[in-house]
Amino acid sequence: MLEEKNNMTQNHETRQQTRLAVLTSGGDAPGMNSTVRAVVRTALSYGAEVYAIYEGYQGMVDGGDYIRRMNWESVGGILQRGGTVIGTARSAAFRTPEGRRKAAKNLLIHDIDRLVVIGGDGSLTGAHILRQEWPQIVTDLIAQGEIPAEVGNRHPHLGIVGLVASIDNDFFGTDMTIGADTALHRIVDAVDAISSTAASHQRTFVVKVMGRNCGYLALMGAIATGADWVLIPENPPKGLDWEKHMVERLQKGRKAGRRDSIVIMAEGACDQDGNPIGSSYVRQVLEEGLQEEVRVTVLGHVQRGGRPSAFDRNLGTRLGYAAVQYLLESYRPKDEPQVVGLRGNRVVTTPLMDCVKQTQAVAQQIAQHNYDQAMKLRGSSFSESFDTFLTLIRAEPRPLPKGEKRARIAVLNAGAPAPGMNTAIRAAVRLCLDQGHEVLGVRNGITGLIAGTIQPLEWMSVNGWTTSGGSELGTNRYVPDGTDFYAMARNIEEHNIQGLLIVGGWSGYEAAYRMLQERKHFPAFDIPIVCLPASIDNNLPGSELSIGADTALNNIVGAVDKIKQSAVAARRCFVVEVMGRYCGYLALMSGMATGAERVYLHEEGITLRDLQQDIEDITHDFQSGKRLGLIIRNENANAVYTTPVISALFEEEGRGLFVVRQAILGHLQQGGDPSPFDRIQATRMARYCVTYLLDHIKEHDAQSAFIGMQGKEILFHNLEDFPRMVDEAHQRPRQQWWMEMRPIARQMAKPDMQ
Numbered sequence: 050m051l052e053e054k055n056n057m058t059q060n061h062e063t064r065q066q067t068r069l070a071v072l073t074s075g076g077d078a079p080g081m082n083s084t085v086r087a088v089v090r091t092a093l094s095y096g097a098e099v100y101a102i103y104e105g106y107q108g109m110v111d112g113g114d115y116i117r118r119m120n121w122e123s124v125g126g127i128l129q130r131g132g133t134v135i136g137t138a139r140s141a142a143f144r145t146p147e148g149r150r151k152a153a154k155n156l157l158i159h160d161i162d163r164l165v166v167i168g169g170d171g172s173l174t175g176a177h178i179l180r181q182e183w184p185q186i187v188t189d190l191i192a193q194g195e196i197p198a199e200v201g202n203r204h205p206h207l208g209i210v211g212l213v214a215s216i217d218n219d220f221f222g223t224d225m226t227i228g229a230d231t232a233l234h235r236i237v238d239a240v241d242a243i244s245s246t247a248a249s250h251q252r253t254f255v256v257k258v259m260g261r262n263c264g265y266l267a268l269m270g271a272i273a274t275g276a277d278w279v280l281i282p283e284n285p286p287k288g289l290d291w292e293k294h295m296v297e298r299l300q301k302g303r304k305a306g307r308r309d310s311i312v313i314m315a316e317g318a319c320d321q322d323g324n325p326i327g328s329s330y331v332r333q334v335l336e337e338g339l340q341e342e343v344r345v346t347v348l349g350h351v352q353r354g355g356r357p358s359a360f361d362r363n364l365g366t367r368l369g370y371a372a373v374q375y376l377l378e379s380y381r382p383k384d385e386p387q388v389v390g391l392r393g394n395r396v397v398t399t400p401l402m403d404c405v406k407q408t409q410a411v412a413q414q415i416a417q418h419n420y421d422q423a424m425k426l427r428g429s430s431f432s433e434s435f436d437t438f439l440t441l442i443r444a445e446p447r448p449l450p451k452g453e454k455r456a457r458i459a460v461l462n463a464g465a466p467a468p469g470m471n472t473a474i475r476a477a478v479r480l481c482l483d484q485g486h487e488v489l490g491v492r493n494g495i496t497g498l499i500a501g502t503i504q505p506l507e508w509m510s511v512n513g514w515t516t517s518g519g520s521e522l523g524t525n526r527y528v529p530d531g532t533d534f535y536a537m538a539r540n541i542e543e544h545n546i547q548g549l550l551i552v553g554g555w556s557g558y559e560a561a562y563r564m565l566q567e568r569k570h571f572p573a574f575d576i577p578i579v580c581l582p583a584s585i586d587n588n589l590p591g592s593e594l595s596i597g598a599d600t601a602l603n604n605i606v607g608a609v610d611k612i613k614q615s616a617v618a619a620r621r622c623f624v625v626e627v628m629g630r631y632c633g634y635l636a637l638m639s640g641m642a643t644g645a646e647r648v649y650l651h652e653e654g655i656t657l658r659d660l661q662q663d664i665e666d667i668t669h670d671f672q673s674g675k676r677l678g679l680i681i682r683n684e685n686a687n688a689v690y691t692t693p694v695i696s697a698l699f700e701e702e703g704r705g706l707f708v709v710r711q712a713i714l715g716h717l718q719q720g721g722d723p724s725p726f727d728r729i730q731a732t733r734m735a736r737y738c739v740t741y742l743l744d745h746i747k748e749h750d751a752q753s754a755f756i757g758m759q760g761k762e763i764l765f766h767n768l769e770d771f772p773r774m775v776d777e778a779h780q781r782p783r784q785q786w787w788m789e790m791r792p793i794a795r796q797m798a799k800p801d802m803q
């Protein structure tokens with residue numbers, strides 16, 4: 050004991066830096082590793098000492114080798130790994146005062162008084178309790194001679210930040226928990242696979258997903274896969290004969306031409322009286338009602354596992370960075386523990402216990418069968434998603450309500466193909482038909498509007514479009530000019546088009562704007578036009594994210610993960626070129642998600658001096674034992690320093706030390722099935738666009754707009770503002786919110802302050 054005490058005193062004499070520790074606790078979640086990496090690297094960049102506590106609170110209670118000092122390399126190569134490399138556990142000991150006393154002492158031994166806890170509400174509650182007890186524990190430890198007084202006096206308070214990692218997305222204080230997006234990826238992949246086999250045999254499947262008190266995964270999974278029915282704990286099926294209603298809905302779908310039927314249920318699904326609904330019960334009901342074989346798939350732990358999605362990697366990185374920034378810059382000793390989370394696309398800080406209480410309130414409302422209240426607590430976008438889902442699953446459109454005039458809208462795709470375009474069109478078509486209106490599909494983008502390839506779309510014409518990539522309607526980058534307008538105007542008149550939805554990228558926006566300019570010549574253009582952003586480049590004004598960008602990002606990250614694996618045996622430096630035209634979104638975000646050393650963006654340009662410095666840095670890293678280098682370059686970062694030029698420069702300078710390989714990723718970035726996020730947002734935005742068009746048609750108001758996501762909100766911008774909001778020469782918005790992540794990407798890549 051005395052020796053330990055002496056050591057502790059000595060430690061303080063030699064090391065005066067702030068020390069913080071990070072741990073992962075409770076259920077594991079993909080993205081925990083990027084969070085740990087960000088905490089460690091940010092702390093090191095601040096000049097702080099940082100420790101990892103292995104095996105969650107149990108490691109804190111046991112101390113010794115479970116608490117390890119981390120350096121830059123300790124967290125290298127972990128971004129793409131699922132789970133948590135520092136281990137997690139459930140600790141009964143930490144639930145006891147004695148256990149927490151031991152844990153506090155172990156922190157004091159290492160001079161740690163700031164903690165980043167990554168876990169669910171249990172783990173964060175535990176952290177809160179430890180912080181409350183801390184002053185008393187310190188006093189007791191001093192009084193009982195277990196720690197020197199000066200050590201205790203130096204650490205009178207414990208500073209805590211909680212980061213929520215949970216696949217369920219069941220926590221207040223953050224719109225997305227770390228791991229939920231990846232879990233949705235697993236669910237969507239599995240349900241897509243199940244749908245194809247179900248369609249082959251005309252079968253019905255019941256898929257059970259995680260979520261005891263939270264239907265997020267089930268509901269979003271159902272929207273993203275175009276499932277036929279969903280059962281969630283917050284909103285149990287209504288009416289005594291819900292089973293009959295479910296069977297009828299599925300029967301109608303079959304009659305209308307669907308070959309597969311999918312029911313998605315959360316594990317906490319229950320009826321209005323709170324009685325659990327089991328998957329075997331659902332199967333039995335469906336087998337009896339449909340008179341066919343029904344299969345059940347319980348997805349289980351696959352939902353937790355595997356490579357984290359690009360979103361989860363970057364979410365973890367942003368939150369880990371912000372947590373340390375808070376603890377080292379803004380934290381005051383008496384501050385309540387905080388949760389650092391995401392609101393919209395912004396990082397926010399909220400008192401931890403408020404979040405825990407609100408989170409538990411939903412569970413309590415469910416337990417008391419106050420389902421309206423539970424839905425309200427989940428927030429408006431959750432309820433809105435549920436409504437949208439109910440409309441989309443209807444097998445047939447509803448008749449036009451009496452006294453209402455039937456509207457006729459046209460939908461088209463424009464610009465390069467973006468995954469999610471079909472999802473948006475399907476949702477728009479069904480949401481419009483559902484209200485008794487008519488929809489026309491224009492083939493091959495604006496050229497179709499010129500050529501008159503326009504046909505009515507029925508409920509079943511868009512069946513299965515939720516999940517398919519590319520553009521079923523056809524799309525191209527044509528921007529109308531000259532006599533095109535005359536042809537377009539004639540077709541609009543001939544087909545009696547009263548409103549136009551353009552789901553597409555830059556050229557679609559430009560075409561819409563030009564139509565606006567041509568109104569003085571062609572009165573046919575006096576109709577409301579609305580643009581829905583769909584472009585993998587994420588270069589559209591008024592929307593922080595466009596449909597397709599998330600899928601492209603995941604495509605890039607998947608490819609780069611493989612490229613990195615291919616290089617483990619040799620000393621290699623990869624120069625990877627990604628799309629984006631003049632917008633660096635994909636380059637920066639994929640660089641962050643894959644741990645690239647350098648990212649070259651057109652927004653920042655490339656100078657010879659930068660290149661020289663970068664070559665020196667990377668050469669130095671290889672000399673110190675580095676085995677793999679990764680550089681990501683936006684396709685238009687610089688007209689002279691092209692990917693082959695940069696590769697050649699690195700190759701020449703790195704001769705003998707490493708070899709350089711270039712990879713121009715090309716069209717794989719545009720392809721593939723849309724990611725869950727793109728499917729969900731496409732559906733959400735389509736709903737807003739349809740409402741916009743129908744309202745404006747009713748009011749005879751031709752005001753036109755483009756829609757966008759600003760954080761969680763969905764907003765419209767007047768189409769007249771298009772030129773004011775963009776850098777026309779480079780076809781990108783003037784303000785690009787994501788550039789604020791630039792310093793984070795840089796700091797994660799380079800140990801400059803060590």
Ligand code: ADP
Pocket residue numbers: 074075076106138139140141142143144145168169170171172173174175176178
């Ligand atoms: P999650 O953090 O994923 O919700 P748990 O609820 O299992 O997971 O909590 C993880 C760990 O956090 C527990 O094993 C325990 O050590 C600690 N913990 C949870 N709740 C408390 C509590 N009320 N008091 C002290 N420690 C707690």
